[in-house]
Amino acid sequence: MTQSPFAALREQLSDAAAAFAGTPGALSGILSGMVDDVDRALGEQLEIFPVCHHSPGSALAMARRLRDKQPEVIYLELCEDLRPVLDELRNCRLPVSLQAFATELDGFPDAWGPLSVVAPITEASAEYQAIAYALDTPGVELVLVDRSADHVFQWSPQEQPDQPADAVGMEIGDLRPRFAELEEHLLHHGKVRHWSEWWDQYVEQPLAGADYDTYRQVMVLIGSLFRRLGPDDAGRLARDEDRERYMWTRMREHLATSGADPERCLYVCGAFHAASRVEEFGLAAERTEFAITPRTATTWLYGIVPASHSAIEEQFGLAGGSVSIAAATFAKAVSRGGVKPYQLKEHASKRPARARKAASPVRREPLADRLSGFLSRPPVLDELDEAELLGWSVDIVRLARRNGYLASTADAIAVFETSILLAGMRNRARPTPYDFQDAAVTCIEKDTVPGRRDVRRLCEILLGGDRIGEVGYTAMPPLAQDVYDRLAPLGFDLKKRAVHRALLDLNADPALAPCSHLLWILHRLLPDGAVRPIMGSRRLGERSVQESWDLALGHHQRALIELGYEGVTVEQVLEQRLRRRVWDPKATAAVALEAVEDAIVFLGSRRLTEELGARAVELLAAERTVDDAPDVLRGIRRLLAHYRATEPALPDWCERFVTTGYAHYCTLLPSAFVAEDIGVRQVAAMLGFLSSMEGLALSLGCDRAQLELAVRQSHPETPGKVALLWGAQFRLGVLPLAELRERCDELLANPLVIPSFPQYISGFVQALEPAPALTPFVVEVISNAFARLPDEVLLPWLPMLITTLRQEAPELVPVLVREAGRTFPGTLAAVDAWVPPWTARPAPRAEARPVVAGGPVAELLAAHPAAIDAVAALLGCEGGWQPLGQAVPSGSGPAGALLTRHPATVTAVAELLGGGATS
Structure with missing residues (x-):
């Protein structure tokens, strides 16, 4: 058996762990296990390319490896059902996000909808390099092997929040410590502020010029470290391992069906998954069966949506500006030469495909240990690039001036020197963009931000800005x-x-x-x-x-x-949304009326309007509360006015809505008057509906006795509802205005009622909805209160009155203001002599009967007796005229009696005509 090339490193790390911990234990197992993960991943027949998302180092290494290896099949860690939309990337300007979207759910809780999965793509990413190479190189197949969007939610915990999230982000190469303690330790000892800066300093910069084998070994080592030091989250670890089993299953299936040579394939995945320890790992795994559940019946739609650097940072918890800095670092590396990245060409499919050179046999170099040298060698410190840093310093001062900062050349020098100082304190010779950003904030931003952007945001703009993608028309x-x-x-x-x-x-x-x-x-x-x-x-x-x-x-x-x-079309979308809105379990009659109005205004579909209107009738009949009564009243009034102005007859659903609402509100009125959770505004809206719709309802067969009986059965206790009930009784003719005035006078005379009198006024104002004829009386009540209450009572009482009217009847107060404008005098001089009309009494009749003497008025009336005779006939007076110049006893003749009872009219006409006294 061939000895592992990492045997010496494994032994060295075990000795270091024993020396550090005293005895071999968990630390030794972790360190040696990390080396085993590297050995296992890099020894796999199917070449594994570990990546980190939005990493310029990974993108550059991918571009180099693709040109060297020229693989024929690329397996990519991305939702497999997103493959069809990748071809449209050539018509977009990055960054964009691949998206799977579902609104009609079947197999998932309704509270989860709508479902959305997004996978952001940027130019400074290894996966984009792989996609561009595969799509623009003839004969290369790109296979997505990660779980589908449907499986993303199938494998999600069932205790998802009720409110839908914006989207579930899928990030290739999600490489970050899985618990806060480890991340805090790394940030503290690395003398950096956040994770993005740590990654840039300790991974990106050291690997910038590393060879391919070193890059792979270091990335797998980091992935293994974070995997082994992750929190004890069994659920999350199980989902990660299921993803790895899923991907290896899909790759084995493709190799078996396509007959592709594994040596000509490349597997691109996150470094975390490259260090996988599942039994299904590898083509020669002992366990190769993994049951993939079928997808649900949910209909998924796919597309490409614009993205931005800031949106990606927020979605994945990255530091602000980190993606923009990564893009700037990638662009700088490309401009320096040494690597030519792949980039999708627009409408490449319309050009004749270039003949691809026959691939030469792949000869894999024997695996060698590059980790030992990399870990034992001190990092190479880049020399200070004074021209670059000086350009940054000058540009940030210029940009700060444009945004309102009082920056000067001295600030540019301070930013330059402070950047070098901060870099030295952090053990690096060349200031990074993060050092420069901190220096600019320190030197330029003083106490306040004069414009919309602070200096940190200006640095992000300077170093690359928040680039926003664009989706092409054809995509x-x-x-x-x-x-x-x-x-x-x-x-x-x-x-x-x-x-x-x-x-x-x-x-x-x-x-x-x-x-x-x-x-x-x-x-x-x-x-x-x-x-x-x-x-x-x-x-x-x-x-x-x-x-x-x-x-x-x-x-x-x-x-x-x-x-x-x-x-x-947008019309179809609006129609579907209106239907979903009115058939929602929480829909109300007011919501349905709004939908009817939208359907008329925007769609003009009679069929849809009838359907939504019929639903509004159903919802109104089923409601057991009157919380939306004001909205229902306003909505049906607008619709009735529209139909009366545009249609020869009301639609059937409108008539049914009025009759249903009349019976519904009559039934609920007595309980609404006494219910504590129902406000005066809602009861007033009910009465307003019953009053304004009464004529139409009675013509459609409703019975007015139902309303009268409901009012008689109402016995409110709160002041506002009591006043409202009095207004309803006045509207029905049960309570005369004189008696209503007496009741209000009694309330003002009772000291115990004075503090709650604003609520009575609010009730009277609300009563204007069902009884507009009460408007002069309400002005009278408020005027009497202001006239009779002493200042020590009125001044504390006014704020409560204003607050009550503002909360309860804001739309009815202008009605009172207009009525007051008609009632009160228009000039200040006329106020002293003004007598309120509700206090004026008819003048007592004198014992001597007044006479009408001669003069211009008498001559005018004598010259035109027909007018007065006609008025007298209308009033039921009989008699004739006496000769001009003779005294006309009161009551002798219709004209004399009429003029005697109304002497003020005669006087006004005489003054108008320029005559003297007439009576």
């Missing part, structure tokens, strides 16, 4: 393509990441009406900011003739693409 789903095609008449390239201002004059250019209609639907479906109306509106019975829009579809391309997973 989009049909819905997104349809949206761009239908908006083409606007004349903008909406795929660009810019905010376009679109001005639509629909009278001058009626051809833009379809664009306007589409924009309103997108405004309804997409998140805020994607399509924002500046001028114009779209409501029931309302259409704008001029509109102005801010369009930022390029910034929200992902949301538009995800709409394509739900349907072929």
